Amino acid sequence: MFFAETSLRVRYVETDQMGYSHHSNYIIYYEYGRVEALRSLGMSYKALEDSGVMMPVIDSGSRYLKPALYDDEIKIQITVPELPSVRMKFEYKLFVNEILINKGYTTLAFVNMKSGRPMRAPESMMKLLTPFYE
Amino acid sequence: MFFAETSLRVRYVETDQMGYSHHSNYIIYYEYGRVEALRSLGMSYKALEDSGVMMPVIDSGSRYLKPALYDDEIKIQITVPELPSVRMKFEYKLFVNEILINKGYTTLAFVNMKSGRPMRAPESMMKLLTPFYE
Amino acid sequence: MFFAETSLRVRYVETDQMGYSHHSNYIIYYEYGRVEALRSLGMSYKALEDSGVMMPVIDSGSRYLKPALYDDEIKIQITVPELPSVRMKFEYKLFVNEILINKGYTTLAFVNMKSGRPMRAPESMMKLLTPFYE
Amino acid sequence: MFFAETSLRVRYVETDQMGYSHHSNYIIYYEYGRVEALRSLGMSYKALEDSGVMMPVIDSGSRYLKPALYDDEIKIQITVPELPSVRMKFEYKLFVNEILINKGYTTLAFVNMKSGRPMRAPESMMKLLTPFYE
Numbered sequence: 001m002f003f004a005e006t007s008l009r010v011r012y013v014e015t016d017q018m019g020y021s022h023h024s025n026y027i028i029y030y031e032y033g034r035v036e037a038l039r040s041l042g043m044s045y046k047a048l049e050d051s052g053v054m055m056p057v058i059d060s061g062s063r064y065l066k067p068a069l070y071d072d073e074i075k076i077q078i079t080v081p082e083l084p085s086v087r088m089k090f091e092y093k094l095f096v097n098e099i100l101i102n103k104g105y106t107t108l109a110f111v112n113m114k115s116g117r118p119m120r121a122p123e124s125m126m127k128l129l130t131p132f133y134e
Numbered sequence: 135m136f137f138a139e140t141s142l143r144v145r146y147v148e149t150d151q152m153g154y155s156h157h158s159n160y161i162i163y164y165e166y167g168r169v170e171a172l173r174s175l176g177m178s179y180k181a182l183e184d185s186g187v188m189m190p191v192i193d194s195g196s197r198y199l200k201p202a203l204y205d206d207e208i209k210i211q212i213t214v215p216e217l218p219s220v221r222m223k224f225e226y227k228l229f230v231n232e233i234l235i236n237k238g239y240t241t242l243a244f245v246n247m248k249s250g251r252p253m254r255a256p257e258s259m260m261k262l263l264t265p266f267y268e
Numbered sequence: 269m270f271f272a273e274t275s276l277r278v279r280y281v282e283t284d285q286m287g288y289s290h291h292s293n294y295i296i297y298y299e300y301g302r303v304e305a306l307r308s309l310g311m312s313y314k315a316l317e318d319s320g321v322m323m324p325v326i327d328s329g330s331r332y333l334k335p336a337l338y339d340d341e342i343k344i345q346i347t348v349p350e351l352p353s354v355r356m357k358f359e360y361k362l363f364v365n366e367i368l369i370n371k372g373y374t375t376l377a378f379v380n381m382k383s384g385r386p387m388r389a390p391e392s393m394m395k396l397l398t399p400f401y402e
Numbered sequence: 403m404f405f406a407e408t409s410l411r412v413r414y415v416e417t418d419q420m421g422y423s424h425h426s427n428y429i430i431y432y433e434y435g436r437v438e439a440l441r442s443l444g445m446s447y448k449a450l451e452d453s454g455v456m457m458p459v460i461d462s463g464s465r466y467l468k469p470a471l472y473d474d475e476i477k478i479q480i481t482v483p484e485l486p487s488v489r490m491k492f493e494y495k496l497f498v499n500e501i502l503i504n505k506g507y508t509t510l511a512f513v514n515m516k517s518g519r520p521m522r523a524p525e526s527m528m529k530l531l532t533p534f535y536e
Protein backbone atom coordinates (compact mmCIF):
# COMPACT_ATOMS: atom_id res chain seq x y z
CA MET A 1 0.00 0.00 0.00
CA PHE A 2 1.45 3.37 -0.87
CA PHE A 3 2.03 5.51 2.18
CA ALA A 4 3.72 8.87 2.66
CA GLU A 5 4.17 11.46 5.36
CA THR A 6 4.67 15.19 5.30
CA SER A 7 3.99 18.14 7.56
CA LEU A 8 2.97 21.77 7.62
CA ARG A 9 2.33 24.49 10.15
CA VAL A 10 -1.00 26.16 10.86
CA ARG A 11 -0.83 29.69 9.47
CA TYR A 12 -2.31 32.67 11.30
CA VAL A 13 -4.70 33.35 8.43
CA GLU A 14 -6.11 29.86 8.94
CA THR A 15 -7.23 30.50 12.52
CA ASP A 16 -10.76 31.60 13.30
CA GLN A 17 -12.22 33.41 16.27
CA MET A 18 -12.57 30.15 18.20
CA GLY A 19 -8.75 30.19 18.09
CA TYR A 20 -8.71 27.02 15.98
CA SER A 21 -7.62 26.25 12.46
CA HIS A 22 -10.99 26.70 10.71
CA HIS A 23 -12.45 23.35 9.63
CA SER A 24 -12.34 24.39 5.98
CA ASN A 25 -8.54 24.22 6.04
CA TYR A 26 -8.38 20.47 6.42
CA ILE A 27 -9.37 19.74 2.86
CA ILE A 28 -6.57 22.10 1.82
CA TYR A 29 -4.18 20.24 4.11
CA TYR A 30 -5.31 17.04 2.39
CA GLU A 31 -4.50 18.54 -1.01
CA TYR A 32 -1.11 19.62 0.26
CA GLY A 33 -0.45 16.13 1.66
CA ARG A 34 -1.61 14.42 -1.52
CA VAL A 35 0.62 16.54 -3.75
CA GLU A 36 3.65 15.97 -1.52
CA ALA A 37 2.86 12.25 -1.35
CA LEU A 38 2.88 12.07 -5.15
CA ARG A 39 6.10 14.08 -5.22
CA SER A 40 7.74 11.59 -2.84
CA LEU A 41 6.72 8.87 -5.27
CA GLY A 42 8.48 10.71 -8.07
CA MET A 43 5.34 12.22 -9.63
CA SER A 44 4.47 15.86 -9.95
CA TYR A 45 0.81 16.78 -10.10
CA LYS A 46 1.84 19.81 -12.12
CA ALA A 47 3.53 17.57 -14.71
CA LEU A 48 0.39 15.43 -14.77
CA GLU A 49 -1.77 18.44 -15.67
CA ASP A 50 0.86 19.59 -18.16
CA SER A 51 0.52 16.17 -19.81
CA GLY A 52 -3.24 16.73 -20.19
CA VAL A 53 -4.60 14.79 -17.22
CA MET A 54 -6.43 16.43 -14.36
CA MET A 55 -7.69 14.90 -11.15
CA PRO A 56 -10.79 16.64 -9.84
CA VAL A 57 -12.00 15.68 -6.37
CA ILE A 58 -15.37 13.96 -6.59
CA ASP A 59 -15.96 12.94 -3.01
CA SER A 60 -14.61 13.82 0.42
CA GLY A 61 -15.24 13.21 4.07
CA SER A 62 -13.67 14.46 7.25
CA ARG A 63 -13.81 13.91 10.98
CA TYR A 64 -12.57 16.80 13.08
CA LEU A 65 -11.45 15.10 16.28
CA LYS A 66 -9.46 17.81 18.02
CA PRO A 67 -8.67 21.40 17.10
CA ALA A 68 -5.32 22.48 15.68
CA LEU A 69 -3.98 25.78 16.96
CA TYR A 70 -1.96 28.53 15.39
CA ASP A 71 1.63 27.52 14.64
CA ASP A 72 0.97 23.87 15.46
CA GLU A 73 3.00 21.54 13.33
CA ILE A 74 0.63 19.07 11.73
CA LYS A 75 2.00 15.74 10.58
CA ILE A 76 0.00 14.38 7.66
CA GLN A 77 -0.04 10.67 6.86
CA ILE A 78 -1.33 9.84 3.40
CA THR A 79 -2.38 6.37 2.31
CA VAL A 80 -3.61 5.14 -1.06
CA PRO A 81 -5.62 2.10 0.05
CA GLU A 82 -5.82 0.48 -3.37
CA LEU A 83 -4.30 0.66 -6.81
CA PRO A 84 -6.21 3.32 -8.77
CA SER A 85 -8.13 2.65 -11.96
CA VAL A 86 -10.54 5.37 -13.10
CA ARG A 87 -10.55 6.75 -9.57
CA MET A 88 -7.98 7.17 -6.87
CA LYS A 89 -8.74 7.31 -3.20
CA PHE A 90 -6.49 8.98 -0.67
CA GLU A 91 -6.88 8.60 3.07
CA TYR A 92 -5.43 11.08 5.53
CA LYS A 93 -4.53 11.09 9.19
CA LEU A 94 -3.40 14.31 10.80
CA PHE A 95 -1.46 14.48 14.03
CA VAL A 96 -0.29 17.24 16.36
CA ASN A 97 2.26 16.07 18.92
CA GLU A 98 1.47 12.47 17.98
CA ILE A 99 -2.22 12.94 18.79
CA LEU A 100 -4.67 12.18 16.00
CA ILE A 101 -6.67 15.36 15.38
CA ASN A 102 -8.37 14.68 12.06
CA LYS A 103 -9.01 11.89 9.62
CA GLY A 104 -10.50 12.05 6.20
CA TYR A 105 -10.45 10.91 2.62
CA THR A 106 -10.85 12.25 -0.87
CA THR A 107 -11.68 10.39 -4.05
CA LEU A 108 -10.34 11.83 -7.25
CA ALA A 109 -11.19 11.02 -10.84
CA PHE A 110 -8.80 11.01 -13.79
CA VAL A 111 -10.03 13.30 -16.55
CA ASN A 112 -8.60 13.85 -20.01
CA MET A 113 -8.38 17.64 -20.14
CA LYS A 114 -8.79 17.80 -23.89
CA SER A 115 -11.94 15.71 -24.15
CA GLY A 116 -13.24 16.41 -20.65
CA ARG A 117 -13.88 12.69 -20.32
CA PRO A 118 -12.98 10.25 -17.55
CA MET A 119 -9.98 8.02 -18.18
CA ARG A 120 -7.84 5.44 -16.41
CA ALA A 121 -4.83 6.40 -14.30
CA PRO A 122 -1.96 7.17 -16.67
CA GLU A 123 0.64 4.44 -17.31
CA SER A 124 3.45 6.47 -15.73
CA MET A 125 1.54 6.60 -12.46
CA MET A 126 0.55 2.93 -12.56
CA LYS A 127 4.18 1.93 -13.06
CA LEU A 128 5.21 3.81 -9.94
CA LEU A 129 2.31 2.63 -7.81
CA THR A 130 1.97 -1.03 -8.78
CA PRO A 131 4.97 -2.25 -6.73
CA PHE A 132 3.23 -1.07 -3.55
CA TYR A 133 0.30 -3.47 -4.12
CA GLU A 134 2.13 -6.67 -4.99
CA MET B 135 -38.30 19.52 9.03
CA PHE B 136 -36.52 22.86 8.97
CA PHE B 137 -35.57 23.92 5.49
CA ALA B 138 -34.09 27.15 4.11
CA GLU B 139 -32.68 28.46 0.89
CA THR B 140 -30.13 31.12 0.09
CA SER B 141 -27.68 31.88 -2.68
CA LEU B 142 -24.25 33.28 -3.42
CA ARG B 143 -22.03 33.89 -6.41
CA VAL B 144 -18.70 32.18 -7.11
CA ARG B 145 -15.96 34.76 -6.55
CA TYR B 146 -12.93 35.02 -8.81
CA VAL B 147 -10.59 34.23 -5.93
CA GLU B 148 -12.44 30.92 -5.51
CA THR B 149 -11.61 29.67 -9.01
CA ASP B 150 -8.60 27.46 -9.66
CA GLN B 151 -6.59 26.79 -12.77
CA MET B 152 -9.08 24.12 -13.88
CA GLY B 153 -11.46 27.09 -14.20
CA TYR B 154 -13.70 25.68 -11.47
CA SER B 155 -14.60 26.81 -8.00
CA HIS B 156 -11.97 24.88 -6.04
CA HIS B 157 -13.48 21.97 -4.12
CA SER B 158 -12.36 23.48 -0.80
CA ASN B 159 -14.91 26.27 -1.23
CA TYR B 160 -17.93 24.06 -0.79
CA ILE B 161 -17.50 23.64 2.93
CA ILE B 162 -17.35 27.43 3.13
CA TYR B 163 -20.53 27.65 1.06
CA TYR B 164 -22.10 25.23 3.55
CA GLU B 165 -21.11 27.49 6.43
CA TYR B 166 -22.56 30.46 4.61
CA GLY B 167 -25.78 28.56 3.94
CA ARG B 168 -26.04 27.32 7.52
CA VAL B 169 -25.60 30.80 8.99
CA GLU B 170 -28.19 32.29 6.64
CA ALA B 171 -30.57 29.40 7.37
CA LEU B 172 -30.31 30.14 11.09
CA ARG B 173 -30.81 33.84 10.39
CA SER B 174 -33.99 33.07 8.43
CA LEU B 175 -35.18 31.18 11.50
CA GLY B 176 -34.59 34.25 13.64
CA MET B 177 -31.28 33.10 15.13
CA SER B 178 -27.91 34.69 14.77
CA TYR B 179 -24.86 32.47 15.08
CA LYS B 180 -23.00 35.55 16.28
CA ALA B 181 -25.52 36.04 19.10
CA LEU B 182 -25.16 32.35 19.95
CA GLU B 183 -21.39 32.72 20.40
CA ASP B 184 -21.91 35.97 22.29
CA SER B 185 -24.14 33.99 24.68
CA GLY B 186 -21.29 31.54 25.32
CA VAL B 187 -22.21 28.68 23.00
CA MET B 188 -20.10 27.65 20.04
CA MET B 189 -20.82 25.06 17.40
CA PRO B 190 -17.64 23.44 16.07
CA VAL B 191 -17.98 21.18 13.04
CA ILE B 192 -17.13 17.60 13.97
CA ASP B 193 -17.92 15.75 10.78
CA SER B 194 -18.47 16.57 7.12
CA GLY B 195 -18.92 14.92 3.77
CA SER B 196 -19.29 16.18 0.26
CA ARG B 197 -20.00 14.93 -3.23
CA TYR B 198 -18.79 17.18 -6.03
CA LEU B 199 -21.12 16.31 -8.89
CA LYS B 200 -20.49 19.11 -11.36
CA PRO B 201 -18.16 22.07 -11.34
CA ALA B 202 -19.30 25.60 -10.54
CA LEU B 203 -17.75 28.34 -12.64
CA TYR B 204 -16.75 31.90 -11.92
CA ASP B 205 -19.72 34.20 -11.35
CA ASP B 206 -22.19 31.31 -11.30
CA GLU B 207 -25.05 31.92 -8.93
CA ILE B 208 -25.28 28.96 -6.58
CA LYS B 209 -28.58 28.24 -4.89
CA ILE B 210 -28.04 26.52 -1.55
CA GLN B 211 -30.78 24.43 0.04
CA ILE B 212 -30.24 23.70 3.71
CA THR B 213 -32.13 21.04 5.64
CA VAL B 214 -31.94 20.09 9.30
CA PRO B 215 -33.11 16.48 9.10
CA GLU B 216 -33.87 16.08 12.78
CA LEU B 217 -34.34 18.11 15.91
CA PRO B 218 -30.89 18.69 17.45
CA SER B 219 -29.85 17.50 20.91
CA VAL B 220 -26.10 17.53 21.64
CA ARG B 221 -25.41 17.59 17.92
CA MET B 222 -27.01 19.24 14.95
CA LYS B 223 -26.80 17.92 11.43
CA PHE B 224 -27.21 20.10 8.38
CA GLU B 225 -27.65 18.76 4.87
CA TYR B 226 -26.92 20.85 1.80
CA LYS B 227 -27.85 20.73 -1.85
CA LEU B 228 -26.27 23.20 -4.23
CA PHE B 229 -27.71 24.10 -7.61
CA VAL B 230 -26.56 26.14 -10.59
CA ASN B 231 -29.34 26.83 -13.08
CA GLU B 232 -31.51 24.26 -11.31
CA ILE B 233 -28.89 21.55 -11.82
CA LEU B 234 -27.63 19.80 -8.69
CA ILE B 235 -23.86 20.33 -8.57
CA ASN B 236 -22.96 19.34 -5.02
CA LYS B 237 -24.45 17.69 -1.98
CA GLY B 238 -23.03 17.40 1.47
CA TYR B 239 -23.56 17.51 5.17
CA THR B 240 -21.93 18.78 8.32
CA THR B 241 -22.49 17.71 11.90
CA LEU B 242 -21.90 20.32 14.56
CA ALA B 243 -21.61 19.96 18.30
CA PHE B 244 -22.81 22.42 20.92
CA VAL B 245 -20.00 23.47 23.23
CA ASN B 246 -20.12 25.65 26.31
CA MET B 247 -17.33 28.13 25.58
CA LYS B 248 -16.56 28.73 29.24
CA SER B 249 -16.15 25.11 30.26
CA GLY B 250 -15.15 23.78 26.85
CA ARG B 251 -17.65 20.98 27.41
CA PRO B 252 -20.37 19.60 25.16
CA MET B 253 -23.92 20.67 25.94
CA ARG B 254 -27.44 20.38 24.58
CA ALA B 255 -28.81 22.80 22.01
CA PRO B 256 -29.81 25.98 23.84
CA GLU B 257 -33.47 26.49 24.78
CA SER B 258 -33.87 29.50 22.51
CA MET B 259 -32.90 27.40 19.50
CA MET B 260 -35.08 24.45 20.51
CA LYS B 261 -38.07 26.74 20.83
CA LEU B 262 -37.64 27.99 17.29
CA LEU B 263 -36.91 24.58 15.77
CA THR B 264 -39.39 22.32 17.54
CA PRO B 265 -42.46 23.44 15.53
CA PHE B 266 -40.80 22.11 12.36
CA TYR B 267 -40.69 18.56 13.73
CA GLU B 268 -44.23 18.21 15.08
CA MET C 269 -16.46 60.05 -11.82
CA PHE C 270 -17.83 56.53 -11.70
CA PHE C 271 -18.94 55.54 -8.23
CA ALA C 272 -20.76 52.47 -6.92
CA GLU C 273 -21.70 50.94 -3.62
CA THR C 274 -22.28 47.38 -2.50
CA SER C 275 -22.05 45.40 0.70
CA LEU C 276 -21.17 42.01 2.13
CA ARG C 277 -21.01 40.34 5.49
CA VAL C 278 -17.88 39.07 7.24
CA ARG C 279 -17.93 35.28 7.11
CA TYR C 280 -16.83 33.13 10.03
CA VAL C 281 -14.04 31.59 7.98
CA GLU C 282 -12.63 35.08 7.49
CA THR C 283 -12.10 35.72 11.20
CA ASP C 284 -8.77 35.05 12.88
CA GLN C 285 -7.85 34.38 16.46
CA MET C 286 -7.71 38.12 17.20
CA GLY C 287 -11.46 37.94 16.53
CA TYR C 288 -11.09 40.21 13.49
CA SER C 289 -11.59 39.70 9.80
CA HIS C 290 -8.00 38.81 8.85
CA HIS C 291 -6.28 41.63 6.95
CA SER C 292 -5.86 39.40 3.89
CA ASN C 293 -9.62 39.48 3.31
CA TYR C 294 -9.74 43.14 2.35
CA ILE C 295 -8.18 42.65 -1.04
CA ILE C 296 -10.84 40.01 -1.65
CA TYR C 297 -13.52 42.46 -0.52
CA TYR C 298 -12.06 44.93 -3.03
CA GLU C 299 -12.35 42.35 -5.78
CA TYR C 300 -15.93 41.68 -4.80
CA GLY C 301 -16.70 45.41 -4.76
CA ARG C 302 -15.01 45.98 -8.11
CA VAL C 303 -16.93 43.18 -9.82
CA GLU C 304 -20.25 44.40 -8.42
CA ALA C 305 -19.39 47.97 -9.39
CA LEU C 306 -18.82 46.85 -12.98
CA ARG C 307 -22.04 44.86 -12.88
CA SER C 308 -23.97 47.96 -11.75
CA LEU C 309 -22.50 49.73 -14.77
CA GLY C 310 -23.85 46.99 -17.03
CA MET C 311 -20.57 45.13 -17.45
CA SER C 312 -19.74 41.62 -16.42
CA TYR C 313 -16.12 40.81 -15.67
CA LYS C 314 -16.91 37.25 -16.70
CA ALA C 315 -18.11 38.45 -20.11
CA LEU C 316 -14.94 40.51 -20.40
CA GLU C 317 -12.76 37.44 -19.90
CA ASP C 318 -14.99 35.45 -22.24
CA SER C 319 -14.28 38.11 -24.86
CA GLY C 320 -10.53 37.56 -24.43
CA VAL C 321 -9.61 40.42 -22.11
CA MET C 322 -8.31 39.89 -18.60
CA MET C 323 -7.52 42.45 -15.94
CA PRO C 324 -4.71 41.33 -13.65
CA VAL C 325 -4.03 43.43 -10.56
CA ILE C 326 -0.61 45.07 -10.82
CA ASP C 327 -0.56 47.27 -7.74
CA SER C 328 -2.46 47.55 -4.48
CA GLY C 329 -2.40 49.38 -1.19
CA SER C 330 -4.47 49.22 1.93
CA ARG C 331 -4.90 51.00 5.24
CA TYR C 332 -6.54 48.96 7.97
CA LEU C 333 -8.09 51.60 10.20
CA LYS C 334 -10.43 49.58 12.41
CA PRO C 335 -11.15 45.88 12.64
CA ALA C 336 -14.26 44.29 11.16
CA LEU C 337 -15.88 41.59 13.24
CA TYR C 338 -17.70 38.39 12.38
CA ASP C 339 -21.10 39.00 10.80
CA ASP C 340 -20.48 42.73 10.44
CA GLU C 341 -22.08 44.15 7.34
CA ILE C 342 -19.42 46.02 5.40
CA LYS C 343 -20.51 48.73 3.01
CA ILE C 344 -18.04 49.09 0.15
CA GLN C 345 -17.76 52.30 -1.84
CA ILE C 346 -15.92 51.96 -5.13
CA THR C 347 -14.62 54.88 -7.15
CA VAL C 348 -12.85 54.92 -10.51
CA PRO C 349 -10.96 58.21 -10.17
CA GLU C 350 -10.19 58.60 -13.87
CA LEU C 351 -11.17 57.23 -17.24
CA PRO C 352 -9.04 54.11 -17.87
CA SER C 353 -6.63 53.73 -20.76
CA VAL C 354 -4.12 50.85 -20.50
CA ARG C 355 -4.72 50.73 -16.76
CA MET C 356 -7.70 51.16 -14.52
CA LYS C 357 -7.52 52.31 -10.94
CA PHE C 358 -10.18 51.53 -8.38
CA GLU C 359 -10.37 53.15 -4.96
CA TYR C 360 -12.25 51.61 -2.09
CA LYS C 361 -13.70 52.81 1.17
CA LEU C 362 -15.16 50.28 3.58
CA PHE C 363 -17.59 51.15 6.34
CA VAL C 364 -19.18 49.30 9.24
CA ASN C 365 -22.07 51.20 10.82
CA GLU C 366 -21.05 54.32 8.86
CA ILE C 367 -17.55 54.22 10.36
CA LEU C 368 -14.67 54.08 7.89
CA ILE C 369 -12.69 50.93 8.70
CA ASN C 370 -10.46 50.49 5.65
CA LYS C 371 -9.38 52.32 2.55
CA GLY C 372 -7.37 51.06 -0.35
CA TYR C 373 -6.82 50.93 -4.06
CA THR C 374 -5.93 48.50 -6.79
CA THR C 375 -4.55 49.20 -10.24
CA LEU C 376 -5.43 46.71 -12.94
CA ALA C 377 -4.01 46.30 -16.42
CA PHE C 378 -5.90 45.24 -19.53
CA VAL C 379 -4.32 42.19 -21.13
CA ASN C 380 -5.19 40.48 -24.38
CA MET C 381 -5.50 36.87 -23.26
CA LYS C 382 -4.49 35.46 -26.65
CA SER C 383 -1.30 37.44 -27.09
CA GLY C 384 -0.59 37.99 -23.40
CA ARG C 385 0.09 41.63 -24.25
CA PRO C 386 -1.18 44.82 -22.64
CA MET C 387 -3.99 46.64 -24.42
CA ARG C 388 -6.30 49.61 -23.99
CA ALA C 389 -9.62 49.30 -22.18
CA PRO C 390 -12.10 47.74 -24.58
CA GLU C 391 -14.49 50.00 -26.50
CA SER C 392 -17.56 48.56 -24.79
CA MET C 393 -16.21 49.58 -21.40
CA MET C 394 -15.11 53.03 -22.57
CA LYS C 395 -18.58 53.69 -23.95
CA LEU C 396 -20.15 52.94 -20.59
CA LEU C 397 -17.59 54.86 -18.53
CA THR C 398 -16.98 57.99 -20.62
CA PRO C 399 -20.24 59.75 -19.62
CA PHE C 400 -19.04 59.75 -16.00
CA TYR C 401 -16.01 61.89 -16.87
CA GLU C 402 -17.58 64.58 -19.03
CA MET D 403 19.42 45.73 9.12
CA PHE D 404 17.59 42.53 9.93
CA PHE D 405 17.17 40.32 6.90
CA ALA D 406 15.85 36.78 6.48
CA GLU D 407 14.92 34.41 3.72
CA THR D 408 12.44 31.58 3.46
CA SER D 409 10.44 29.86 0.77
CA LEU D 410 7.13 28.19 0.01
CA ARG D 411 5.39 26.57 -2.90
CA VAL D 412 2.26 27.83 -4.64
CA ARG D 413 -0.62 25.53 -3.69
CA TYR D 414 -3.25 24.43 -6.17
CA VAL D 415 -6.00 26.09 -4.14
CA GLU D 416 -4.16 29.39 -4.57
CA THR D 417 -4.38 29.37 -8.36
CA ASP D 418 -7.18 31.16 -10.18
CA GLN D 419 -8.65 30.68 -13.61
CA MET D 420 -5.96 32.88 -15.15
CA GLY D 421 -3.64 30.04 -14.07
CA TYR D 422 -1.82 32.35 -11.66
CA SER D 423 -1.51 32.48 -7.92
CA HIS D 424 -4.37 34.89 -7.18
CA HIS D 425 -3.08 38.30 -6.12
CA SER D 426 -4.75 37.97 -2.71
CA ASN D 427 -2.25 35.26 -1.77
CA TYR D 428 0.74 37.58 -1.63
CA ILE D 429 -0.27 39.22 1.60
CA ILE D 430 -0.55 35.72 3.05
CA TYR D 431 2.91 34.90 1.70
CA TYR D 432 4.14 38.05 3.43
CA GLU D 433 2.63 36.87 6.72
CA TYR D 434 4.29 33.51 6.27
CA GLY D 435 7.62 35.18 5.50
CA ARG D 436 7.33 37.53 8.45
CA VAL D 437 6.59 34.75 10.92
CA GLU D 438 9.47 32.62 9.65
CA ALA D 439 11.79 35.65 9.72
CA LEU D 440 10.94 36.20 13.39
CA ARG D 441 11.44 32.50 14.05
CA SER D 442 14.91 32.64 12.49
CA LEU D 443 15.65 35.51 14.89
CA GLY D 444 14.66 33.32 17.83
CA MET D 445 11.18 34.81 18.30
CA SER D 446 7.86 33.09 17.96
CA TYR D 447 4.87 35.21 17.02
CA LYS D 448 2.76 32.69 18.89
CA ALA D 449 4.77 33.23 22.06
CA LEU D 450 4.39 36.98 21.55
CA GLU D 451 0.60 36.68 21.52
CA ASP D 452 0.73 34.28 24.44
CA SER D 453 2.60 37.00 26.34
CA GLY D 454 -0.24 39.45 25.67
CA VAL D 455 1.12 41.38 22.70
CA MET D 456 -0.46 41.30 19.27
CA MET D 457 0.71 42.87 16.05
CA PRO D 458 -2.18 43.84 13.78
CA VAL D 459 -1.31 44.96 10.25
CA ILE D 460 -2.19 48.63 9.78
CA ASP D 461 -0.86 49.32 6.31
CA SER D 462 0.23 47.32 3.29
CA GLY D 463 1.23 47.76 -0.31
CA SER D 464 2.11 45.39 -3.09
CA ARG D 465 3.40 45.42 -6.64
CA TYR D 466 2.58 42.32 -8.67
CA LEU D 467 5.37 42.24 -11.25
CA LYS D 468 5.06 38.76 -12.71
CA PRO D 469 2.65 35.91 -12.05
CA ALA D 470 3.56 32.89 -9.95
CA LEU D 471 2.30 29.56 -11.23
CA TYR D 472 1.09 26.43 -9.50
CA ASP D 473 3.87 24.52 -7.73
CA ASP D 474 6.37 27.34 -8.28
CA GLU D 475 8.80 27.65 -5.42
CA ILE D 476 8.74 31.22 -4.20
CA LYS D 477 11.76 32.56 -2.37
CA ILE D 478 10.78 35.29 0.08
CA GLN D 479 13.27 37.87 1.27
CA ILE D 480 12.19 39.79 4.34
CA THR D 481 13.82 42.99 5.54
CA VAL D 482 13.09 45.11 8.60
CA PRO D 483 14.38 48.49 7.37
CA GLU D 484 14.57 50.12 10.78
CA LEU D 485 14.48 49.28 14.45
CA PRO D 486 10.81 49.14 15.53
CA SER D 487 9.29 51.40 18.17
CA VAL D 488 5.48 51.53 18.29
CA ARG D 489 5.37 50.18 14.74
CA MET D 490 7.36 47.67 12.79
CA LYS D 491 7.75 47.72 9.05
CA PHE D 492 8.56 44.65 7.01
CA GLU D 493 9.58 44.76 3.36
CA TYR D 494 9.28 41.73 1.10
CA LYS D 495 10.77 40.64 -2.19
CA LEU D 496 9.51 37.46 -3.81
CA PHE D 497 11.44 35.53 -6.42
CA VAL D 498 10.73 32.57 -8.67
CA ASN D 499 13.85 31.15 -10.32
CA GLU D 500 15.79 34.22 -9.20
CA ILE D 501 13.35 36.54 -10.99
CA LEU D 502 11.66 39.20 -8.87
CA ILE D 503 7.91 38.64 -9.17
CA ASN D 504 6.49 40.74 -6.35
CA LYS D 505 7.52 43.37 -3.85
CA GLY D 506 5.59 44.76 -0.99
CA TYR D 507 5.54 45.92 2.58
CA THR D 508 3.40 45.74 5.67
CA THR D 509 3.41 47.96 8.73
CA LEU D 510 2.34 46.39 11.99
CA ALA D 511 1.49 47.98 15.30
CA PHE D 512 2.20 46.58 18.74
CA VAL D 513 -0.97 46.30 20.81
CA ASN D 514 -1.39 45.30 24.42
CA MET D 515 -4.09 42.64 24.15
CA LYS D 516 -5.44 43.30 27.63
CA SER D 517 -5.91 47.04 27.30
CA GLY D 518 -6.32 47.11 23.54
CA ARG D 519 -3.88 50.02 23.50
CA PRO D 520 -0.79 50.63 21.36
CA MET D 521 2.56 49.96 22.99
CA ARG D 522 6.25 49.89 22.18
CA ALA D 523 7.93 46.76 20.82
CA PRO D 524 8.56 44.42 23.76
CA GLU D 525 12.01 44.38 25.36
CA SER D 526 12.68 40.79 24.35
CA MET D 527 12.25 41.71 20.69
CA MET D 528 14.32 44.88 20.95
CA LYS D 529 17.15 42.92 22.51
CA LEU D 530 17.24 40.53 19.57
CA LEU D 531 16.87 43.21 16.90
CA THR D 532 19.12 46.01 18.17
CA PRO D 533 22.42 44.36 17.17
CA PHE D 534 21.30 44.48 13.51
CA TYR D 535 21.10 48.29 13.57
CA GLU D 536 24.37 49.18 15.25
